[in-house]
Amino acid sequence: MDLEKLTLSLLGSAGGVAKSILAILDKSFRDADDPIHSFIGSVHIHLIDLKQKEMEYYEPFIPHLKHAVTLHQFDLKDLSLFRQHLIQTKTTLVVDISWADTVEMLDCCNEMGIRYINTALENTMVDDSEELEGFTLLERYRIFQENRERFTNMKAIIGSGMNPGVVQWMALEMMKQNPGEEPLGCYIVEHDNSFYSDLTQVKKKTVYTTWSPECFLDEAILNYPMFMKQHMPLILYNAVYELEFKVALGSKQFYGCLMPHEEVITLGKAYDMEVGFIYRVNDHTTDLIRANLDNANDLWNWNHKVLDPLDAELEGEDLVGVLLVxxxxxxYMYNVMSNAGIFSEYKTNATYFQVACGIYGAISAMLLDDIPDGVYFVDELLHQTDTGYGTYLSYYMKDFVTGENNGSDGLLLDRMKK
Structure with a gap:
């Protein structure tokens, strides 16, 4: 790619992940050793959102890059307007952290040979279909798989945040340590105990999460618990928060809920092992959902609040990793980031910064690696291309912890809290 012509369009720019991505790109602009510094030195960034913020909102995150930013406000459902934007701005890379339909965005980028990165599979038709409740992720995946082979005039990395994204890289890195033995199980694990330092900030009938509460509730109360076994998705007909599963990472131990996630499907399709995502959020939100299991759908009508350190001080940390059985x-291998440490440098919370590190890895791979045309999940990118994805993401995501448990708690049903 011509270094003089990097034009990046960031979709969903008013959300929390965008602030973290912009903070990293601002660092890249100032750091001559950053892998993509030469690209960012001449970048033009277009920020797009349905409800766009004023430039003052972005300035704390891009103090050295605000000269390179243009704001746009329009609905990404208007595909003709989006195509017009891509042509007029001469966009060369789209980073999509919006709720726009993934297949539609890929269609537009494929027409013009524009590179594309996102963090999750999105499909508005699925979201609006009541009959698909309980299975929305599997339906999004099915629709995506039916269409992906059409996109041959572009390069795309699908699902590159923290999870999905960085966790696939962790899993493959750990599996390299035992090349002759495939694991019986691979569990993506996360313990996020982030919450307000001052509990007087807590309001009644409010769901608090460190990322999109609507997306969290989609996994936590709308879908059934799901895992992969023998390359097939298996569903437990329980509420997600009815069940808990044990995770031990050396001295760090917790019980989490089994939730559907993109990386569970992709790793479970690629390897003959049991794969699941075990997730525990802050105790306040955990207790709130458990107390309302019989009327969980009411939570959609409650207030939803992202735990933003710009609103009030956050304590705690987010641990994300993999456990191979x-x-x-x-x-095991995991990364822990504290809210205090991330906020002091990047003005955002730990969860959003971890996601942004995965996106940064994908951006770097798009700019620096010779990736053949096609659409890749991160595990596919690592298998099928000669990419430095892991090296790139590690530039900002440091201090991975690895270790071994002597003995095992077994597979998922053995881990279930009785």
Missing amino acids: YKNKEQ
């Missing part, structure tokens, strides 16, 4: 042992 073998016959007589377990191996």
Whole structure:
């Protein structure tokens, strides 16, 4: 790609992930050793949102890059307007962290040979279909798979945040340590205990999460618990928060809920092992959902609040990693970021910054690696291309912890809290 012509369109720019991406790109602009510094030095960034913020909102995150930013406000459902934007701005890379339909965005980019990155599969038709409740992720995945082979005039990395994204890289890195033995199970694990330092900030009938509450509730109360076994998705007909599963990462132990996630499907399709995502959020939100299991749909009508350190001080941290289960042992790899540490440097919360590190890895791979045309999940990118994705994301995401448990708690049903 011509270094003089990097034009990046960021979709969903008013959300929390965007602030973290912009903060990283601002660092890249100032750091001559950053892998993509030479690109960012001449970048033009177009920020697009349905409800756009004023430039003052973005300035704390891009103090050195605000000269390179143009704001736009329009609905990405208007595909003709989006196509017009891509042509007029001569966009060369789209980073999509919006709720726009993934297949529609890929269609537009494929027409013009524009590179595309996103963090999750989105489909508005699925979201609006009551009959698909309980299975929305599987339906999004099915529709995406039916269409992906059409996109041959572009390069795309699908699902590159923290999870999905960085966790696939962690899983493959850990599996390299036992090349002759495939794990019996691979569990994506997350313990996010982020919450307000001052509990007087807490309001009644409010769902608090460190990322989109609507997307969180989609996984936590709308879908059934799901895992992969023998390359097939299996559903437990329980509410997500009815069940808890044990996770041990050395001295760090917790119980989390089994939730559907993109990386569970992609890793479970690629490997003959049991794959699941075990997730625990702050105790306040956990207790709130459990207390309302019989009327969980009411939570959609409550207030929804992202835990933003710009609103009030946050304590706690977000731990995300992988746990590989073998016959007589377990191996693990994880990253922990504290809200205090991330806020002091990037003005955002730990969760959003972890997601942004995965996106940064994908941006770097798009700009620096010779990736053949096609559409890749991160595990596919690592398998099928000669990419430096792991090296790139590690530039900002540091201090990965690895270790081994002597013995094993077994597969998912053995881990279930009785």
